[in-house]
């Protein structure tokens with residue numbers, strides 16, 4: 575495919591679709607679980623289910639064929655009473671994960687911007 579056509583594709587398609595994205599999300603949660611700031615939130619969580627839902631969420635954010643409504647995102651986090659520092663840690667770990675997976679800077683920024691746009695749904 576030539577370069578001009580390639581840049582018209584959504585991020586989701588340009589980085590290998592759902593199979594690659596699932597691995598990226600698994601790598602992301604490896605980092606999350608090791609984090610001293612937020613790892614403890616995930617101790618009793620069904621990670622298979624979470625990775626499934628999170629893959630769907632990021633597929634949507636990257637312009638793929640998935641839908642994850644904002645009200646569901648808000649509902650999933652309300653009881654956790656998260657603060658900005660915890661949210662910032664997720665953003666940092668996500669940025670590192672995407673860089674390691676060789677997402678270009680412009681694409682990393684687009685994904686992070688989509689997450690930042692939802693900060694008020696997640697932080698209490």
Ligand code: HEM
Pocket residue numbers: 612615616619624627628631642646647650651654656660661662664665689696
């Ligand atoms: C960058 C922003 C974040 C996004 C996009 C995000 C996304 C998601 C998604 C899609 C789910 C699955 C919801 C469902 O199953 O319906 C989820 C669940 C969860 N998230 Fe987040 N999350 C974010 C930030 C955080 C932070 C900062 C923490 C903790 C420090 C956190 C902890 C959790 C936990 C513990 C669950 C499982 C909730 C449960 O099953 O009871 N999330 N998140």
